Amino acid sequence: MPQGLNGAQAMLRTLVDAGVNVCFTNPGTSEMHFVAALDTVPEMRAVLALFEGVATGAADGYARMAGKPAATLLHLGCGLGNGLANLHNARKGRVPMVNIVGDHATYHVQYDAQLQSDIETVARNVSSWVRTSQSTAELCSDVVEAVATATGAPGQIATLILPADVSWGEGGVPQPPRLPAPAPVASDEVVAAIAQALQGPGKKALLLGGRALREPGLLAAARIAAQTGAKLFAEVFPTRIERGAGLPHVERIAYLAEMASVQLAGIDHLILVDAKAPVSFFAYPGKKSYLVPDSCQVHTLAAFTQDAQGGLDKLCRQLGAEQAQPALQPAVRPDRPRGKLTSEKVCKAIGHLLPERAIIVDEAQTSGVMLPLFTAGAPRHDVLTLTGGAIGQGLPAAVGAAIACPDRPVLALVGDGSAMYTIQALWTMAREQLNVTSIVFNNRSYAILNVELQRVGAAETAAGSKAKSQLDLSNPSLDFVQMGNSMGVHSVRATTVDEFVAALQRALASPGPHLIEVVVPSAIAGLKLRLLPYVLQSLAHLPQPLAKLLKKKIAP
């Protein structure tokens, strides 16, 4: 056992021994011993962020792709607060993460100094496990428990509050890692009942979420579908979905409750696999929140605490579907787009050019509705989405994904409004020379809120110029080329389809970070059809032949 370590040094050793060897940081004074200890543990990579929301969003994106947690290093309650929105996204996505939140020395707390606040209350909003470490001797046991909690099923957020004197104290003793308890598989009775439902009369569907959306889960689900005729759905905002040519295609539940209800209409049996029964993202006056039809029976093959893959495999065996031929997505790309630049054509160009093994981080909101359709038959790729609905996740998650998978190209699609919450992520992309191409859809509005203003019925009463101004980002317009360049990211603007295609080709061909600002009409203002976003949204989720037909009709 190493001798003479302080708390921070022993902690870093313990983290690395448990496989946590990336830490996304935004330290302050109370974290200085952690910082000083970094050089004593060469295996730990510390990635600096200029804002805590970048650090937590990057840890989220990292864990989704690496399949194991990163640590974050945050500065007291305020640093945790700044990171909270992306911790929320990680929590809702069941993504493992270990937060180290520095705090005042234990004896300093009584003085209520300027940065003193109740960190634990804030931590509880996002963390399944919160502990303020009480002594240097116990610190590493706390770390081991934090990592084991985070990496269980479901993935969870563990927040360890580290008082400065616990960090700088002598007598730290690194501890060996502990494996999380294995997740249980659905019982024989449950599997038999679900098999019976799938083999019986009526319309059936599997709703896949979480870890069921990786290749092994998709293949097992597709075999079950082939054997039983069940439909396959994915949850509305997957943590990580593997898709593209050669993998089973799964239709995502639509964001708009109106469309999700259409998707779910007539389903008699809905089998949940690491997913929850669909509910409306928001409530709307006079509309239902729970989207499953009253007559539908809901079955749970895998709750969040269970082994989703084990459940799917067991169900496969029960059905004798091990040899069933899963329907696989054929390789097909859209043509190179032509004509005026729109967000739809940007998505089409991405489908046209998407490289092998790309990682797409999709926070494009209204601008990305056509993306699933245009990339369905592209080479295999992963898509990470906004699991918790807290915008400002896209650029940071791209940072983390690129660090987890340095040999894979990352595309971050973000709306202008979304991009501005955590724009500081661009600096970390430049500092670490990450292979991320950020595509910013600049429609100069919170376009989705224009849709929502209609949907909640608010616009019908009194929406005037002040209300509209709250959704407008055109005064002044944001210049993302200067923005990106100011943080060291090579940035260009595309105002035509040709410019965009050329810029994307260049970005994908040159290592390091790139930003492409695409100036597109607002989904609303440009199309001048109040309902069109609904229709476009639904297209992305409808069976392809029907979607293609509709698309030709409405958006030639």
Next chain:
Amino acid sequence: MPQGLNGAQAMLRTLVDAGVNVCFTNPGTSEMHFVAALDTVPEMRAVLALFEGVATGAADGYARMAGKPAATLLHLGCGLGNGLANLHNARKGRVPMVNIVGDHATYHVQYDAQLQSDIETVARNVSSWVRTSQSTAELCSDVVEAVATATGAPGQIATLILPADVSWGEGGVPQPPRLPAPAPVASDEVVAAIAQALQGPGKKALLLGGRALREPGLLAAARIAAQTGAKLFAEVFPTRIERGAGLPHVERIAYLAEMASVQLAGIDHLILVDAKAPVSFFAYPGKKSYLVPDSCQVHTLAAFTQDAQGGLDKLCRQLGAEQAQPALQPAVRPDRPRGKLTSEKVCKAIGHLLPERAIIVDEAQTSGVMLPLFTAGAPRHDVLTLTGGAIGQGLPAAVGAAIACPDRPVLALVGDGSAMYTIQALWTMAREQLNVTSIVFNNRSYAILNVELQRVGAAETAAGSKAKSQLDLSNPSLDFVQMGNSMGVHSVRATTVDEFVAALQRALASPGPHLIEVVVPSAIAGLKLRLLPYVLQSLAHLPQPLAKLLKKKIAP
């Protein structure tokens, strides 16, 4: 009483009737009825921010200058989280504020939709008063209570959580405002005892904070000082201090505990006036946290809940000091600086040029240590500081101050590291065409953390290249000129003293927002004297003749 109002409309009317007529917003879907209602209440000004930390920091700066609260409009727990750091600063500064945090409809909560989280836990970290409004009928009573709580003594943060259906429901009834309970004045006995201590033997000092740092409080304190020989101190990070030629000069307690201990050495009686006894900002191994000498007796003339001005006036009368002549700061400006550009010379140039009635928001950290010295005899001005130590407050607070005082020039001094937490504030400055000149000290490092790394003793053990890299912002360097221009703020770079002076003159002469990036050597790297920052810090707080003498010695 108006008829047929929904909750949001009645709420806005109630806020305006209570004097809350500015709202800093970053709305989402659950706030759409509030947004739609804005046009029905023309007196309410809604100022959009691209990030919630800008909204809360602006509400802080606004209240400090307007002397009354602004409202914020935030989107569920994640929006509140993004705003938390600047709410913390406001809380520590006893600044009144009313947060309206939109939530899901009451009946939607059970479904745990994507954005669902426990908002109240987060709100408690910063709020004295938290309530989730339960019905449209009760909403306006809740609003009245929130405003009354916020505006009491001390100023507090009241957070009202507004479910979407309470907002959109019909039957809202505006309620008349309620005055907060008047703050009590110190009792006769307490005042008599303090007067006796001040008239007795030994060294005495008044420590002024909060509302005692405005002109009436300063004058009363200076009369007491003139009568009794007591020294005047201001708390280390004043919420708002009025200063400059014609006002009493008050020495601020130093940030560095080592220097604060020197300031407080030998004091026998310390009288607290809306301030707390000084403690170290952070704990340091082997150093004391509580900075008041053991032999010093601490008296409280005004606790945070009491009337500070009333206490000072009463003490004045008790001492017969009403006619004492307060020592007033003479009008004196530093000469125009010459030679190589340093952060010290930037501060000197600001002292040389500071216009009448300027508002300085000081978040310059190491770069601003000379500012108090160089502006002491400048025309009267206000200084707002980082009350809670959560960086990222400067630019947002400048937004709020400029909206509260549209006829006064605002100077925001921010370090490069600090600026990046809430850089989105620049966009709101451009959108609202605010008279703010942002001066960004680009020393390409978290310079203060280099100091702190030494102070906590961490550097002596193991600080290597990884540790140093965590404090380094030079790879890549941030370009604040492109950054400012990207958000519509006229931005220039100064690399020489002449360029800076010319840029500041131009900025002060032209309305609307400006940004000046000053490229300065790191306080540490440039001066190559490990202890110099300590000395510089102390200079800003020492009596001027001594400070001048020392300054000539060490930084000619």
